[in-house]
Amino acid sequence: MSEELNRSRPEARALTDSTLHHVVIVGAGFGGLAVAHGLAGAPVRITMIDQRNHHLFQPLLYQVGTATLATSEIAWPIRHLLRKRKEVTTLLAVVSGVDPVQQAVLLEDGASVPFDTLVLATGARHAYFGHDEWETYAPGLKTLEDATSIRRRILLSLERAERETDPQRRAARLTFVIVGGGPTGVELAGSIAELTHQNLAEDFRRIDTRKVRVLLIEAGPRILPSFTADLSAYAHAALERLGVEIQLGVPVSDCNDKGVVYGSHSIAADVILWAAGVRASPAAAWLGQAGDGAGRVKVEPDLTVPGAANIFVIGDTASVNAWKGKPIPGIAPAAKQQGVHVARTIKKRLQGDAAPRPFRYKNSGNLATIGKRSAVIDFGWIKMRGRLAWWVWGLAHIYFLIGLRNRLAVALSWLWIYTTGNRSACLITQVDHRPKSG
């Protein structure tokens, strides 16, 4: 298809000379973009396919969900990021499969894109351990739409509470449950506690948002299980100081329109947020694989698919045991490192060096914030916690944002909320803006 289209515009065709090795990258997240960046200057033409038009800085997505940042501060149009790379064609399209015989990516609309080398970097969605029906009541946080939808749920629940006359129903509207005590759950809980207990304290007349109940439920014995026990304990205490209730050791057994059930407890809550598990995108199915327990594609140490040396899978979609016998964590630096590795491998191969190059993960640290004053960081060689850790976290995230403009904008937003406590993005938008009756 791409050849056909190119034929109609000769100057474009020249730019993507079809005799060049064609690399198709599916997914413009941290991993996919790292492949594209790593191939700059290489004798290839590249097609970047994504079902959204923007790259998303997922580590700060929870701040859109809790009304700290605006959507455009953490998202960039993919084709704009790659506009100077004339050998890269960006397609907004939904992939439906991979044809191993024709060596082509199949698109949902019936078109297909042939490849010489394919990189699948399609990420993960949240998962409900076999209870997909919970998603309606307990949305997760992976896309911009997820974030604005969560923001709308939180703010609408407060609006409805303001107009609620029945004390029990009002209490349910003022109860926010976060399921899952990993970094996302901890960051959501801390941020919601600050939003309601501090930032919005003056905004309402009939409810007292300082009394909003924020409950974090973690099935395991401690929050932040990927951190050391002492950092985990520190985060636990810091969250409690912010007014978050933490419930450990009991898995959630039901989410419904009334609230959440765990163990023998039943909590009435209008807003339940899901941060308990992820499942890889359907790349395994495209390749005819079963995938591992989380749906990830089992790849060779060099990140290729077994039996298909010209197909790579990276990031949250790949399952590779390559770090002290443990799985590589599903974080941005890991996906980036894999993308860089794949780009190097492709360049080596084009130079005639086809020897397998096993990927080695370098621990780039583990970070989580608790509200806007505290964080825990584990770089391996050094551990930090508290206010200084928050500043390190903040500077690191601003550094990794793309473009000076967004760095300035995010720095301004944080500075503003840090000094004034006023959140700029408390907007209820999209069609569902009307309050439910009652």
Added chain:
Amino acid sequence: MSEELNRSRPEARALTDSTLHHVVIVGAGFGGLAVAHGLAGAPVRITMIDQRNHHLFQPLLYQVGTATLATSEIAWPIRHLLRKRKEVTTLLAVVSGVDPVQQAVLLEDGASVPFDTLVLATGARHAYFGHDEWETYAPGLKTLEDATSIRRRILLSLERAERETDPQRRAARLTFVIVGGGPTGVELAGSIAELTHQNLAEDFRRIDTRKVRVLLIEAGPRILPSFTADLSAYAHAALERLGVEIQLGVPVSDCNDKGVVYGSHSIAADVILWAAGVRASPAAAWLGQAGDGAGRVKVEPDLTVPGAANIFVIGDTASVNAWKGKPIPGIAPAAKQQGVHVARTIKKRLQGDAAPRPFRYKNSGNLATIGKRSAVIDFGWIKMRGRLAWWVWGLAHIYFLIGLRNRLAVALSWLWIYTTGNRSACLITQVDHRPKSG
């Protein structure tokens, strides 16, 4: 209802002492907020009702629609704006009518809010001259949702053109029609021409966005009919320099999924934007009035409803002939002036002075921008055009934005796009993000 709710929280009840005169304001636009601000310190309690949770700076809405500004830069949560005013209660609610006997505002959910004085400031929507079926194909620009929806249509049409193989269908996807040559139509046309011909010129590979056709259709003999003939002619030439085609003197006779029909012409276009007419909100129906031709409530010179001295109607919802025999223009300063006037009238009445106080409109000027380099301004005593006028326009709009943070953010966004040409907000969001097949 409000009394009932207050009973459950004694300290809130004290704040809205029910013996105080109760002013209910419906609509937190420029007019409604001006009433609330004007009543600061008066012996009243106030209920502010709006169906959205945010006040919107409508004069810059077209910049959200054309990917220059982010939504949170021009919108503020109403209850946050009024948080220091403890006598003001903000309700997110949909009004369904006014009960003149019970002297109460009726809400869609069955509740009612009694008033001593009522101010209706509910604005206007776009209108299709009896062809409401055109709205599907030619959306207008009044709300944040309208703006993000228009942005999505524009960007998706370019994405689809990039993947289109049929030359005719590709041409339709690269044709943008704006119906209506008033300030909104002129601003949309200029901004879309700059977006496609300049800002996105490097982003695509198979289409040349510099060749995008931007067509402005105005039924009257000239664009910007509310300006003087020479400013109108200047704007016409400036728009053409930006690459906008202008078609005058022929009304649009159909909008459908193929495009737009005017006179004997039929233009195939995927994106049609409507800026040709407005119709007032249903306030007239609530009051049992017929309303004028545009659905506005005919009010007395003091802005009260005939026969109901304690009900005021202001802004785009009101029809009052009070300015050199001409109707007052539907712009923000007019709504603000009316809001200030109503607040003064209410305060005078509470002091025992019930004499009618006719409203007099002071011409605060007429402004429109053509792209990001040029504008036309008519203050009455002085007329300006060109680059200097653009700077006056820009500074005036930044001045009238609410809050230092948004002034900084908008100034940063403009400075950025002015110097780099990179639009920060080119995001396709919301559920409809997938491209149509083909």
